[in-house]
Amino acid sequence: MSVFRSTIPDVAAEEPMIQLLAADGTRTPHAELDEVLAGRGGEDDLASPQRLRGYYRDMVMIRAADLEATSLQRQGQLGLWASALGQEAAQIGAGHASREQDYLVPTYREHGIAWARGIEPWRLLESYRGVSHGGWDPNELRTHPYMIVLGSQAPHAVGYAMGLQRDGVVGTGDPETDTAVLALFGDGASSEGEVSESFTFAASFDAPVVFFTQNNQWAISVPTSVQSRVPLAQRSRGWGIPSVRVDGNDVLAILAAVREALDAARAGEGPRFIEAVTYRMAAHTTSDDTSRYRPSSEEEEWAEKDPILRLRRHLEQLEEIDEAFIARCDEEAHDLAMALHHHIHGMEDPDPVGMFTHAYAEPHPIVEAEREQYLDYIAQFEDEGDDVGRDDAAEQKGELA
Known part of the structure; x- marks a missing residue:
């Protein structure tokens, strides 16, 4: 008999999932x-009624921005949009669980993370419009630019x-100084080689990093069951x-798990990995059609697990929310959506040669040559009678000479 087993036990049933808020809002x-x-x-209590109302407002606000961004893309104002609809609890929870000094590294769908870190939604939309190469100062907001390439x-x-570690800000015992990194990616990215390689380095050097994957069930049209024969939470244990x-639609469970993991990483206890089980309620991006691969019954099942509805039900049970507060949040969310609409529609096209300006701190002959070539290229698209267009291009070339 071979020593190799040809079957894998049902480990999914053996992998528990932490949940503090049930779908009906009941607290465990x-x-x-x-x-x-x-x-x-005091202010450090992540589950105080005041904090809970704040999480609710945050999720309502970022969903409104998300829906408006989808609408703007349909109007031709954005080149693409990757919605985080349904994943608000995972992102708002993880963002607020981090300390101010922690460094967060998102992918391209972490709009709730951006909101929690003080990044205005219009900065995200400008990136998807193609007029921004980043959108914010990573050092100031302790949040890396969005990353498009998976993993x-x-x-x-x-x-x-x-x-x-080399800067000496890990494991010192000073909560104001010790720092960790939160790396965010989706279930599809967890199948990429870069993630496995990152596990190797993180484990070998006890790096203060928390890997946080939002398992939204689909890597575009590929279900998680095809990506892995075991729960994703088990991948890092090798x-x-x-x-x-963790239940990714439970903002309290996410807050607790991420805060505990980051605290351990800061203390010098090495890396941690969190699988947040959630659901992508919208398409992968605005170029995707979920009806080609996802049953409507699945979408209806997850709609009842909506993270915003879940927290609202919990607050109602605590008698810590009323219709006036809900209406106020909805009004603020509408105002935010309208502000984003007018901001994007009112944007002017950027200088087409602006991308060459900050390539290097000092002038570089290769960059200057490429800029000259590009100016010649765009000049050929001007109408023959459009002297202004040619004059503008010539003027730019003269200024840069």
Whole structure:
């Protein structure tokens, strides 16, 4: 008989999923995580009624921005949009669980993370319009620019974490100084080689990094069941990286799990991995058609697990929310959507040669030659009678000579 097994046991049934808020809003006590949420009390209490109302407002606001962005793309104002509809709890929870000094490395769908870190939605939309090459100062807001290539940000996150070790800001015992990295990616990206390579480096060097994957069930049209024969939470354990599976539509469970993981990473206890089980309620991007591969019954099932509705039900049970607050949040969300609409529609086209300006700190002969070539290229599209267009191009060439 061969020593190799040809079948894999049903490990999915053996992988527990942490949940503090049920779909109906009911709160389940959890001794360890409740202590994490309480923190040092006062303003540090992540589960206070005031904080809960803030999370609710954040999720309502970012969903409104998300829906408006989809509408703007349909109007031809954005080149593309990747919606985070349905994943608000995972992102708002993870964003607020981090400390101010932590460095967050997102992919291209972390609009809730951006909101929690103080990044205005219009900055995201400008990137998807193609007029911005980043949108914010990563050093100021401690948040890396969006990364489009799947999994490519994971090695960057680990490298940054290893740099923190060398800067002496890990495991010092000072909560105001110790720093960790939160690396975010989707279930599809978790199948990429860059993520596995990042696990290797993180585990080998005990890097202060928390890997956070939002398992939204679909890597475009490929279900998670095809990507992995075991729950994603088990993937990191082959590297010796502790992991946990969390209900990604439960903002409290996410807050507690991410805060605990980041605290451990900051303390010098090495990397952690979190699988947040959630659902992508919209298409992969605005170029995708979910009806070609996803049954409507599945979408209806997950609609009842809506993270915003879940938190609202919990607040109602606590009698910490009323119709006036809900209406106020909805009004603010509408105002935000309208502000985004007018901002994007009112934008002027950027200088077509602006991309050459900041390639290097000092003038570079190759960049200057490429700029000259590009100016000649765009000049040929001007109408023969359009002297202004040719004069503008000539003027730019003269200024840059």
